[in-house]
Amino acid sequence: MSANLVSGEGRRRRLRADTNGPAVFIRIPGKFRGPLRVGTDVLRRFWQRRCGYAHGRAPLMIEVRGLTKRYGSTLAVDDLSFDVLPGRVTGFLGPNGAGKSTTMRMILGLDHPSSGTVRVLGKPYAQCRRPLYEVGAVLESRAVHGGRSAFNHLLCLAQSNGIGRARVEEALALVGLQDVGRRRARGLSLGMSQRLGLAAALLGNPQVLLCDEPVNGLDPEGIHWIRHLLRDLAAQGRTVFVSSHLMSEMALTADHVIVVGRGRLIADASVAEIVAQSAQGYVLVRTPHLARLEALVRGSGGTSVYASDGALEVSGLTGPEIGDLAAEHGIAVHELSPREASLEAAYLELTGDSVDFRVEVGAS
Amino acid sequence: MTSGVISPPAGRSPATTIGFRNLLLSEWTKLRSVRSTYWTTILAALLTVGLGAVVCARFAQLITHAGPGDFDGFDPTLTSLSGIYLAQIAIGTLGVLVISSEYGTGMIRATFAAVPQRRALLAAKAIVFGACTLVIGQVMSFAAFGIGQAILATAHPHVSGIQASASLSQPEVLRAVCGAGLYLTVVGLLGFGLGAAIRHTAGALPAFFGVLFGLSAIVDLLPTSWRNDIMPYLPANAGSQAFTIEQSHDALPPWAGLGVLCLYAAAAIAIGLLLVDRRDA
Numbered sequence: 092m093s094a095n096l097v098s099g100e101g102r103r104r105r106l107r108a109d110t111n112g113p114a115v116f117i118r119i120p121g122k123f124r125g126p127l128r129v130g131t132d133v134l135r136r137f138w139q140r141r142c143g144y145a146h147g148r149a150p151l152m153i154e155v156r157g158l159t160k161r162y163g164s165t166l167a168v169d170d171l172s173f174d175v176l177p178g179r180v181t182g183f184l185g186p187n188g189a190g191k192s193t194t195m196r197m198i199l200g201l202d203h204p205s206s207g208t209v210r211v212l213g214k215p216y217a218q219c220r221r222p223l224y225e226v227g228a229v230l231e232s233r234a235v236h237g238g239r240s241a242f243n244h245l246l247c248l249a250q251s252n253g254i255g256r257a258r259v260e261e262a263l264a265l266v267g268l269q270d271v272g273r274r275r276a277r278g279l280s281l282g283m284s285q286r287l288g289l290a291a292a293l294l295g296n297p298q299v300l301l302c303d304e305p306v307n308g309l310d311p312e313g314i315h316w317i318r319h320l321l322r323d324l325a326a327q328g329r330t331v332f333v334s335s336h337l338m339s340e341m342a343l344t345a346d347h348v349i350v351v352g353r354g355r356l357i358a359d360a361s362v363a364e365i366v367a368q369s370a371q372g373y374v375l376v377r378t379p380h381l382a383r384l385e386a387l388v389r390g391s392g393g394t395s396v397y398a399s400d401g402a403l404e405v406s407g408l409t410g411p412e413i414g415d416l417a418a419e420h421g422i423a424v425h426e427l428s429p430r431e432a433s434l435e436a437a438y439l440e441l442t443g444d445s446v447d448f449r450v451e452v453g454a455s
Numbered sequence: 456m457t458s459g460v461i462s463p464p465a466g467r468s469p470a471t472t473i474g475f476r477n478l479l480l481s482e483w484t485k486l487r488s489v490r491s492t493y494w495t496t497i498l499a500a501l502l503t504v505g506l507g508a509v510v511c512a513r514f515a516q517l518i519t520h521a522g523p524g525d526f527d528g529f530d531p532t533l534t535s536l537s538g539i540y541l542a543q544i545a546i547g548t549l550g551v552l553v554i555s556s557e558y559g560t561g562m563i564r565a566t567f568a569a570v571p572q573r574r575a576l577l578a579a580k581a582i583v584f585g586a587c588t589l590v591i592g593q594v595m596s597f598a599a600f601g602i603g604q605a606i607l608a609t610a611h612p613h614v615s616g617i618q619a620s621a622s623l624s625q626p627e628v629l630r631a632v633c634g635a636g637l638y639l640t641v642v643g644l645l646g647f648g649l650g651a652a653i654r655h656t657a658g659a660l661p662a663f664f665g666v667l668f669g670l671s672a673i674v675d676l677l678p679t680s681w682r683n684d685i686m687p688y689l690p691a692n693a694g695s696q697a698f699t700i701e702q703s704h705d706a707l708p709p710w711a712g713l714g715v716l717c718l719y720a721a722a723a724i725a726i727g728l729l730l731v732d733r734r735d736a
Contacts (some may be wrong), residue, residue: 202735218570220472228568234561236489243488244562250471251481251570291565416463 092136151213152177152299152330153198158207160193160354167193169354170207175332177298178417180325182345182362183334186442190354191334192230198332199228211299223252227292228301233284237277241268241287244276249294262290281308289317299330306340318344352442365437372415373406377426384424387416402426471572477553478579481570486583491552499545499639500595506538507599508606515610518619526612530701532622532628535603536596536635539698543642546588547663550646553584554727555656564736573731581724584627587644592636596698600632627700627709634697634709641694641716642667648723652730666719667691690719 128151144354153175162166175181185191196202198209200216209216211226219225219401235244245259263272266286271279279287285305292300302321306314321344327333335341341348342362350358350365358365366372388395393407405413410429417424486492514534518526554577557563570576607620623629646663653659667690671688674685686692687707696702696712707715 192597196564196735199564200571202569219571222571223569226568228565230564230568231561234565236485236556236560236562238489238491239485240488243484247481247484247488248565248569250484251477251566251576253477417592 095166097102139348151175152211153332154208154210154213155194155198156208156210158194158197158209159205160190160197160202161205166354168197171351171354171356172207173349173356173359175330175349176327176347176448177330178325179346180321180331180333180344182341183332183351183439184338184341184442185334185336185351185357186346187336188353189351189442191336191351192303193354194351195228195230195301195332197418199226199230200395221252221295223254223295223297225295225297226230226299226301226308227295227297228303229285229288229292229305230301230303231288233281234286235276235287238275240273240275241279241283241290242272244287245291245294252295254294258294262294263291266290282310282313285309285313285317289320297329300324300332301331302331304334304336306335306337315338338435340452342435350438350441357441365441366431368437372429372431373404374408374410375426375428375430376403376405376413377401378403378417378422378424380422383420384417384422387420387422388413404430473572473575475575477490478570478576479583482576482580482583485557485580486553486587488672489556491556492549494551495545495549496591499542499549499591500598502545503536503538503542503595503599504602505543506540507535510537511535511606512587515607515619518607518610518612518617521612521615522615523615526615526617528701529617531604531607531619532600532631533698535607535621536601536631536698538599539596539635539639540654540695542595543639544664544665546592546639546643547646547667548660550584550588550648551644551650551656551663552652553647554580555654555659558654559656565736570653574728577651577724577728577731581644581651584647585640585644588640589636591641592639593633594636595639596635599635618675630709631698631700634713637713638694638697638716641713641720642690645690645716645723648720648725648727651727652723665668678705681713688715690716 143234151174155171155173158168158171159166171190171194183191183194185305193202197204198211198216201210211219216222216226226312235241239247242259242263245262246256247257248373249255260269260272263269266289268286268290271283276284276287284376285308289302289305292302305317305321318340321331321333325346333344345362347361348365349356349359360368375398377386381401385395385403388403388405388408391408393405393411393413395403395405398404404435408416410427414424414427511534514529518529557566566576567573604620604622610619612619621628623632645666646659649662649666650656650659653662670689671686671691674682674689677685683705687705693707693712694716696706696709697716699706699709702709705713
């Protein structure tokens with residue numbers, strides 16, 4: 092059971108609620124314990140169901156089932172199904188126009204799905220009692236009235252969910268904006284706006300965090316900061332769902348990625364799995380007898396290309412296979428190193444045929 | 456900076472749902488924390504009081520030099536409230552902006568994500584804005600009346616012998632002064648309703664002006680019999696009866712006129728409430 096005092100919420104007495112149900116601090120005489128246990132078990136199960144925990148399973152924080160969004164004749168999101176689990180950063184990847192933002196908006200109940208369902212913490216978003224305490228979202232960095240100060244922007248959002256001023260100050264300090272809180276939002280840089288969006292998402296200290304393209308427009312220091320923040324939040328057991336079109340960024344931030352292209356699910360796997368499955372991996376071979384080895388590789392069903400520095404990049408054969416082949420024919424091998432595809436290469440391979448607009452190389 | 460200061464996940468939200476009081480407080484913060492609120496309010500106040508004073512000063516001069524019969528049917532109350540006709544533009548624009556600027560900036564997504572009960576949210580916004588314009592409207596109309604009458608009282612109508620100024624104790628005068636403030640409130644809510652229904656400032660403002668002023672221009676082109684039947688029911692014509700004392704024979708009675716204006720505002724807000732849950736934010 093985690094400590095759960097939301098700072099700035101000290102005055103409000105709150106029910107503890109997590110996997111074990113509400114904590115009871117009353118000492119109970121022995122003869123009542125038996126019957127009471129039966130009673131509390133029933134209560135606990137009821138509580139767990141209410142909180143969205145399927146009995147005996149890991150909680151599904153975000154459940155997307157058959158989600159479809161149609162704008163006229165365009166399918167923005169096409170029968171998308173996936174789960175987002177707690178305690179890790181889940182990346183939501185796809186080229187521009189793949190339907191990431193639309194999906195995010197549907198998760199938050201902002202857009203209505205054409206068909207399919209989304210459940211957040213086991214229930215439709217609209218049934219959250221005070222959403223800011225449950226789900227924090229960073230949708231667009233500039234979603235702020237330019238004439239309002241950063242503090243007042245956060246305050247009006249906080250007040251709608253019954254969160255006090257003290258927590259607003261805290262949230263500002265949390266993202267490092269305490270000195271510009273009174274400045275009008277119009278004057279904030281893009282990086283500051285991103286931080287302000289994040290402060291709004293953290294107001295209620297929520298369990299689930301959704302970020303749409305959070306690193307857009309941030310400087311390297313800001314990117315570093317947000318990457319660590321997201322990872323820390325996930326390490327605390329929160330659910331962090333981050334969209335991006337930058338695979339390189341997700342490779343550093345996410346533990347698990349959901350890849351979409353043209354509104355369809357392309358992959359839902361851990362970062363390691365996606366890299367391993369990529370056909371872009373190869374084995375780098377250095378040998379004085381390049382031509383002979385190349386012929387042998389081709390004969391065994393592999394393919395090879397010359398690297399610029401005179402090494403041979405072999406794909407289709409594993410490292411040990413190449414080593415055995417060379418040994419059989421008495422070829423000396425100076426280097427034999429398997430190279431993994433980068434996540435970026437794997438991603439390009441996955442989304443290659445689902446990019447809407449592409450510059451054809453040499454098409455002129 | 457580290458994120459170590461963030462406490463671990465809090466679990467679930469408090470057992471109680473968002474109260475309407477929370478929404479009212481939040482909307483009040485929104486309204487008071489942007490400058491456009493203050494600018495439009497100051498503009499409306501200057502127009503109401505200032506224009507009323509200028510018009511009254513000119514009339515005071517004219518009445519002093521007027522001959523018998525020149526100013527028959529002179530309505531000192533309406534004269535001092537003439538600034539209302541311009542102030543309504545400022546208040547109506549504020550009504551539009553209160554909601555359309557939230558759509559325009561994208562802030563509405565953050566708002567709806569925090570409060571999925573969109574209709575309750577819109578209602579809270581309308582109530583807060585309505586209450587503010589109610590207070591502002593009353594203060595402005597009483598101020599305009601007081602200053603206007605003080606200026607008109609300086610007139611010397613020896614020749615014409617008409618009564619140049621009015622006082623609140625006279626019949627219908629208190630009603631007219633209160634009615635002017637109420638008229639501003641309802642016009643503001645009409646703007647708000649149109650803003651909620653249309654969502655874009657660039658669309659809602661012309662619609663507001665069209666409903667308030669454009670309709671009468673169109674109805675003017677209709678055959679006389681139709682025109683005379685429709686004219687009294689147009690929003691500006693109906694609503695302005697609330698602060699008119701000397702009524703023309705074909706106009707609606709004061710409160711009925713204001714009621715008709717209320718119906719227009721209510722219809723616009725109802726359309727906004729109806730659509731807000733159906734549309735994507």
